[in-house]
Amino acid sequence: MSARSHSTRRTGGRRILAAVAGLTTIGALVAAMPAGSPAAQERSHGHGRLVDVQLLSFNDFHGHIQPPSGSGGRVTHTNPDGTTRTIDAGGAEYLATHLREARKGERYSVTAAAGDLIGATPMLSGLFHDEPSIEALNKLDLDVSSVGNHEFDEGAKELARIQNGGCHPTEGCYEQGRKFKGADFPYLTANVTHEKNGRPLLDPYFVWQKNGVRIGFIGVTLEGTPDIVNSEGIKGLKFRDEVESINKYAKILERKGVKAIVALLHEGGSPASTSYNYDCDSPGPGDGISGPIVEIAKNVSPQVDAMVTGHTHQAYACSIPDPSGKPRMVTSAASAGRLYTDTTLTYDRRTRDVVRTSVDSVNRVVTRDVPKAPDLTQLIDRWNTLAGPIAGRPVGHISADIDNPFTEERPLGNLIADAQLDALSPADKGGAQLALMNPGGIRAPLVRAASGAEGDGVVTYGEAFTVQPFTNMMNVVDLTGAQLLTALRQQVSGSNQASPKILQVSKGFTYTLDLTKAGADRIVTDSVKLNGEPIDPAKTYRVAMNEFLTGGGDGFSVLREHTNKLVGASDLDVFIGYLGKYSTPAAPLAPPALGRITVVK
Known part of the structure; x- marks a missing residue:
């Protein structure tokens, strides 16, 4: 394919600066x-x-x-005295205004x-x-x-x-x-x-x-x-x-x-x-x-x-x-x-x-x-009108709020990890034995009262998308038991020591997190088990996780050392599939029980 040389297509309002500042x-x-x-x-x-x-x-x-909402929609500014403040920022309607204003008076x-x-x-x-x-x-x-x-x-x-x-x-x-x-x-x-x-x-x-x-x-x-x-x-x-x-x-x-x-x-x-x-x-x-x-x-x-x-x-x-x-x-x-x-x-x-x-x-x-x-604004309104019927499509039902509190183990994190294990455990889908989910990838709770006009527990496509908006592809990889143990330690050490990033784990995977200790020692090694059996450092396990984690995101550098990777469906498709498979109006999905991570404080 040959490269092209283009003349600029837009010239209005672009003029050179009228004066030199210094x-x-x-x-x-x-x-x-x-x-x-x-x-x-x-x-x-x-x-x-x-x-x-x-x-x-x-x-x-x-x-x-x-x-963008929440912390993802803010930037931090450092003041001359060293203190900081946050500023709400972003949105195409505002970006357009800022760019157009910046171009005024610029010839080039x-x-x-x-x-x-x-x-x-x-x-x-x-x-x-x-x-x-x-x-x-x-x-x-x-x-x-x-x-x-x-x-x-x-x-x-x-x-x-x-x-x-x-x-x-x-x-x-x-x-x-x-x-x-x-x-x-x-x-x-x-x-x-x-x-x-x-x-x-x-x-x-x-x-x-x-x-x-x-x-x-x-x-x-x-x-x-x-x-x-x-x-x-x-x-x-x-x-x-x-x-x-x-x-x-x-x-x-x-x-x-x-x-x-x-x-x-x-x-x-x-x-x-x-x-x-x-x-x-x-x-x-x-x-x-x-x-x-x-x-x-x-x-x-x-x-x-x-x-x-x-x-x-x-x-x-x-x-x-x-x-x-x-x-x-x-x-x-x-x-x-x-x-x-x-x-x-x-x-x-x-x-x-x-x-x-x-x-x-x-x-x-x-x-x-x-x-x-x-x-x-007109563009956004047009697409919002088109999105209405799709966003409102029911994909599942819940019996109660499945919240996403700021705790080490989260009910919604358990649900997402279980969905990933369920979808990727069949041999032809990767043969996963456990699943790990990064906490930062869970962007909103599932709330029963907000799911339907009468609070009937309907989960819509739009609500599921809001929970898992990144559309990361799911991966199933080989990790040794030693690498799994290292990943758990990286939750609370290195770049994550000051602000731990606790992975959400699928059912059957359990361990103890001792917060009275420091750094990697917070993970009690002999407590780490899969289906009741201690993790063997020399054994290879098939682990499901999204592409963000397999790429070493959030400080989990050891996860980049995986082998034998299989790429599956997106995390959103996996999540929606699980909701549809395990919930009906007559039998809505209940929040998963806690207890996979025992926390000592």
Whole structure:
């Protein structure tokens, strides 16, 4: 597949800055020009040698066209005195308003993203295979995005439909007379190739240009994507090294005369603080960030002028040195549309490159104190109307509230783990002997009074989706008893020592958690049993869990060491299937009994 060169499709309201603010935004090169010089005057009108290009970016949107709720809909701000406060943030109606306001007065403005725009989405988008999110992103005037791992949740064929349009292959069109048009922006996959011919699955790069200003964007997907998506959906594809792929296409762009280059990479890092305004360049460039992005950035060619990243759902704007030791801006805007990054790229028309010393980035909050964008409100209302009958479809019945309290063992966690074991225990489904569920993946309780107009205990599709909204694929893997014991210890040690993440376990799996002790010693080793038998460290067990856990999420690094993986249905399908199988109006499902985890305090 040949790469394409695109002219910008949207020009309204994008003008160059009317004046130069000073050294902090444009660097010493521009400051050196006398304020009244012809060069400075030309630059101020966007026709001189140097012009400022505004790069607006975000990542890991995950279909949050409506404002995300709870802690997932807030960001943390650190005040000058060191105290912190939280700010409600996110929602496509507000993001549109913020982006449109930011573009005012900018002659050169381009908007880019770093993947996971869809997949693991809330009900309103997920019900319709993320068509609502793509329509919203089109209205946000997104110019280009890399492909994230979650764009492959439903396979490469569905990704092609998302890009090119067309009705869903099994569900058809959701509105009579309206066909899904696909993404207006190109999705880029420089490192995802067909095994047979080595050609990229989608375009590897995109060239944005306006009035002779040309900026190349190289899009790269998480190399580890095959470990966390359904293997059938990516059959015949190869996910190549991120650094090698970026460097390859940086050279190609240079040969084509495109010297200003931005990498859109769906991989990221972890800053030392969760505050979006944390200075990760203190005491030195990049000192306040860790994780995979650090080594990647240090090895990506100096030809690349900036890197927009994602995947870790963290917020940062760091100057990480490139292979030549020269600082280079690397950014991420958290997730769920709560932030966007505003980057200034000073473009030199003579060299056709970015003045790296002038690159400046800042993360800005998508606050909810601005007017909603009416066109986004209309879009959300339209899809809500369509979602009504689907969201209201009964899928099960409960006899009482199945709550999700903040305790070590949770009734709803037990129910979900039992559902996963039930679905994946047959030999042809994976032969699971036990199931583990991450507590953070349980997003809401099942409440009887809220389930039906008369409080009759009906569980609707919409309510089940709200409990399990991520649509993670289920995996069944081999783990040794020793690895299982290590996983239990990682609940309460390492990165989880201060805030334990207690896995929810299926029936038959029991152990004691002694909170009077510290760290890994909180797990009483000889208490860990499966169906009454002590766990044998040397024995291999078949364990069901979602792809988030098999990828080592929430600090469970040992779970990445699994072998013999089988990918099953989504966690939502498993949950709904269990509700339908074991509950009726006459015999509703009761909350599972507790007692799998004995807690000593």
